[in-house]
Amino acid sequence: EAGVAQSPRYKIIEKRQSVAFWCNPISGHATLYWYQQILGQGPKLLIQFQNNGVVDDSQLPKDRFSAERLKGVDSTLKIQPAKLEDSAVYLCASSFSSGRIDEQFFGPGTRLTVL
Amino acid sequence: TQLLEQSPQFLSIQEGENLTVYCNSSSVFSSLQWYRQEPGEGPVLLVTVVTGGEVKKLKRLTFQFGDARKDSSLHITAAQPGDTGLYLCAGVDNYGQNFVFGPGTRLSVLP
Numbered sequence: 001e002a003g004v005a006q007s008p009r010y011k012i013i014e015k016r017q018s019v020a021f022w023c024n025p026i027s028g029h030a031t032l033y034w035y036q037q038i039l040g041q042g043p044k045l046l047i048q049f050q051n052n053g054v055v056d057d058s059q060l061p062k063d064r065f066s067a068e069r070l071k072g073v074d075s076t077l078k079i080q081p082a083k084l085e086d087s088a089v090y091l092c093a094s095s096f097s098s099g100r101i102d103e104q105f106f107g108p109g110t111r112l113t114v115l
Numbered sequence: 116t117q118l119l120e121q122s123p124q125f126l127s128i129q130e131g132e133n134l135t136v137y138c139n140s141s142s143v144f145s146s147l148q149w150y151r152q153e154p155g156e157g158p159v160l161l162v163t164v165v166t167g168g169e170v171k172k173l174k175r176l177t178f179q180f181g182d183a184r185k186d187s188s189l190h191i192t193a194a195q196p197g198d199t200g201l202y203l204c205a206g207v208d209n210y211g212q213n214f215v216f217g218p219g220t221r222l223s224v225l226p
Contacts, residue, residue: 004157042119042203042216043158091157101146101165101207106157 002026004107006092012113018080021110025073025094031055032069033104034077035091043091049075050098079112087114118142119204119217127223131193136220138187138204147180147187147206152219158203161189194224 005024013019025032030051035043046065048056051072060067064083069075079086089111093104120139128134138147146165150158162171164180164187171178175198177190191198205216 040218042205042218044216045214093157101148101163103160103163106159108156 004092004094004105006090006107006110008110009108010111010113012115013082014115015084016081018078019082019112020076020078021090021092021112023075023077023092023107025075025092026105029094029096029105030072031095031098031102032075033093033095034067034075035093037089037091037109039088046077048098055098082112082114084114087112118208118213118215119206121202121204121217121220123220124218125221125223127225128194130195130224130226132224133190133192134194134222135188135190136202136222138189138217140185140206142208143184144206144208145184147184147204149178149187149189150203150205150216152201152203153199158201191222194222196224196226198222199224 004026007022011019032049034046036046037043046060047067049069052069065079067077089109091106091109093106095102095104122137148163149161151161152158162178164178167182167184169180175192179188187204201219201221203216203219207214
């Protein structure tokens with residue numbers, strides 16, 4: 001079974017530029033998550049989708065971050081404009097259902113560096 | 116303020132030694148999970164504990180959920196270099212509203 005795919009693996013941009021990350025979850029997984037992991041910290045949930053609807057985006061900085069999950073499969077996370085403090089690893093995860101303790105399967109992440 | 120605290124932050128031991136890492140909170144959690152994350156990879160679930168006082172064993176790893184469901188521990192017996200990684204605890208608060216990760220314990224097992 002293929003795992004969660006993410007691209008790109010690495011991205012370097014200058015502040016005020018825009019960037020987008022892509023995630024393809026495990027086939028059949030209804031729930032998709034985006035996390036931000038700053039160096040030395042645990043992942044922080046940014047947004048959770050159930051199929052193509054948003055379940056929780058309470059910690060998403062909506063003035064600069066946006067995410068969508070078209071057709072309930074792939075998802076993109078966008079930052080516009082980027083700030084220095086956005087430098088982090090962005091992790092995508094998926095789970096079969098939306099239960100909070102359901103096993104989440106993580107992708108390898110995209111490491112973003114904002115200069 | 117971290118909802119989940121983990122200690123120690125860093126731990127470096129020799130192969131064959133035993134170790135315990137801790138996950139603590141001032142809040143009650145309905146469940147806790149432990150994940151291991153290796154460099155350049157996403158976290159991988161090790162275990163989920165849901166009942167206060169619960170003990171689960173996974174080969175050389177023993178997980179315990181505190182009676183009051185505010186803390187958890189992970190004990191590794193006879194650590195091996197393959198155990199090296201970032202150990203993260205994560206949980207759902209008792210209101211079922213927030214799923215949060217702790218900051219992690221970075222373990223290094225030297226051969």
